[in-house]
Amino acid sequence: MDVSVVIVDWHQPELTRRAVGSVLSQRVDASVEVVLVVNDADDDTVRSYREDFPALVVVPERTNAGFAGGVARGLAASSGAVVVLVNNDAVADHGFLDRGLAALAAGGPTTAAVAATAVLEGRFAPVAPGASRSDHDLVAADGRRWRRVETGGVTLVNGTGVVLDRSGNGRDRDWLRPVDDAPEHAPLFGFSGGAAFLRRAAVEAVGGFDESLFMYYEDLDLAWRLRLAGYRIGAAPDAVVVHRHAASSGSDSPLVRYQSMRNRLVVTARDATGRMVGRVVARTVVRMVRDLAQPARAQLTPGAWWRLVREAPAALRRARRLRRVDGHDAQARRRVESLLT
DSSP: OOEEEEEEESSOHHHHHHHHHHHHTOOOSSOEEEEEEEETOOHHHHHHHHHHOTTOEEEEESSOOHHHHHHHHHHHHOOOSEEEEEOTTEEEOTTHHHHHHHHHHHHOTTEEEEEEEEEESSEEEEOOTTOOOOTTOEEOTTSOEEEEESSSOBOBEEESSEEEOTTSOEEETTTTOBTTSOOOOSOOOBOOTTEEEEEHHHHHHTTOOOGGGOSSSHHHHHHHHHHHTTOEEEEEEEEEEEEOTTTTTOSSOHHHHHHHHHHHHHHHHHHSOHHHHHHHHHHHHHHHHHHHHOGGGOSSOHHHHHHHHHHHHHHHHHHHHHHHHHOOOHHHHHHHHTTOO
16 A cells, blocks of 8 residues: 555544545555554444445544544554545645645655645635634734634635744644645644654654643654654645644643643653753743733633643653653753754
8 A cells, every 4th residue: 555544533523525536536656555543432323434435444442532542543554655644624625635645755765754734624814903802813923913704804824834932732734724825934843643754664763653642742742753754744835724723622722732831841851952951841831820820811721730730740751761761861952953943
């Protein structure tokens, strides 16, 4: 098998069927298998997928293994030399596979992955200053707010890969950029698990996805370890998916905020220099003190902070053990961090 496309579903059958159909309709000069991992699977759901898509490799996961665990199950059940990740709430554009595979091949064997482009489903218009805010507004890095509209508006970019800063914060490059505007110049660090092309051999060489991360930062962690191992991460700007943003998890839910805070800490503890780890720990402590002092403006609730305080020691010890197993020296870590914004 040349290519394995892995899609992870969790109680989103309508969206998942769209994603699967968009991939199966692709025409590409390669042998392709589509692997669907069904988290929290029941027999009826699995049977329905197999009946509707006989060519699909369906992998039932009886627990909710999260995105990281779901992708790991998909990798284990697949055989392609190239693994393509597509979010279940995304639709692959025509030519997606062809263009992404071409970009990965053009990068040569030292390019372990290329990041595809995701654009947001629907049209958006900027929210006027002073206008009432909505929980459904999307906020750009410059503070500008965008709102979905039925008529008019523009198409916005969801991301063209991932940028990492020196405080350990990962973000989508080109987030909320109108598609006709000039692209962002921030250096690409990694790929988003929602749309990416990966070389299986490279992924396996660095240990694959860390299932303990569950969701968020698992793609950045893998990209970081690939870079530490000497691989490069490229871009496939013409390989496009249309993404229904936050359809599976919500864009600013308590779970998203908690996982982002926890996993930023764990990933930097595994991958970063000691100096960077110190910065991330210090910022996390400052954020906790601020949240507890000003609960009305808090990022995490007191209960979530208490959970993090309870879980962090074991999670950090595990990250440090994996760091020793990975075996990268300080020079390699500094080399990778020289790419950061």
